[in-house]
Amino acid sequence: MDRIDAMAAFVAVADLEGFAPAARKLGLSPSNVTRLIAALEECLGARLLQRTTRSVSLTDVGARYLERARRILADVEEAEISAQAERTQPSGRLVVSAPIGFGRIHVSPVMSAYLQRYPDVSGELRLSDRMINLVEDGVDLAVRIGHLADSSLVARGVGDMRRIVVASKDYLTRRGEPSTPAAIAGHDTIQFGASDWHFVEDGREVRVPCTPRLITNSADAAIWHAEQGGGLTRVLAYQAAAAIEAGRLKIVLAKFEQVALPIHIVYPTSRLLSAKVRTFVDLVVELSDWEFGKR
DSSP states (O other): OOHHHHHHHHHHHHHHTSHHHHHHHHTOOHHHHHHHHHHHHHHHTSOOEEEOSSOEEEOHHHHHHHHHHHHHHHHHHHHHHHHHHHHHSOOEEEEEEEOHHHIIIIIHHHHHHHHHHOTTEEEEEEEOSSOOOTTTTTOSEEEEESOOOSOSOEEEEEEEEOEEEEEOHHHHHHHOOOSSGGGGGGSOEEEESOSEEEEEETTEEEEEEOOOSEEESOHHHHHHHHHTTOOEEEEEHHHHHHHHHTTSOEEEOGGGOOOOEEEEEEESOOTTOOHHHHHHHHHHHHHOOEEETOO
16 A cells, blocks of 8 residues: 555545545546555554445544645645756755865866856865765765776766876976886986876887885875976876966876876766756856866
8 A cells, every 4th residue: 555645545535525526536446545545544543434325524533634644745745846846946955076186176166156056056065085985975976087987877978187297397408308108217206196107109008117206195296396397297187287388397208198087977877867966067068178188
């Protein structure tokens, strides 16, 4: 027995004072309505209706139950209307996750623009380089850079990201510009991330081990030291974009770079996708140029 269907049948019988008119209103047969009421009474362990050949009336228990059943059905209807509205008009709380650096520079402006465009939404931007579980952590969608592991998440591609080697022009003037990955061995390096650097040469991947002068877990620190003439460092393109544009750093070994990493927005499911998630993804596509794979 579906409890809500049974309550609706009971309220209809009570309002219309009969099984036949209630059945017509609900689009059911009178026998189905009778079975629903009987199952409800059995579940409650109490008779709700007095039946005679001419009329149907409420028992004392039925009269008290009718009032509560009306409130429950009204609450269910209100919840359904609210959920349906959220699918068409963004409202409520939107939680977005992104990597710290990329989120601060590129996702934060989108969130700000989104909240201005959709005043019925409140937002939370969680910046973390830790791989999170969207469902367990209550996150609506996440921005991820890199190849995705197989999962039940839905992924929407929104850009790509080069992995580049950069150095200051002053350093390159003093030490010379490396022309092949192997030439890195003769240079000062700044390690951020992986200790070995990977490239593609003659159609095959090559690994270049580095003995760094500086090791750091901060892209900003690696880039700053490179700007001061500290050597070569390998970072994601967006991390050095401002320094490159200002002329403080120069890209080297571009023709040996690996294929750019994809940038995705991921979310738990595409079935009955909420308006909040759909419109945020649309706004990223509308406002953002996340194509960092261009050479």
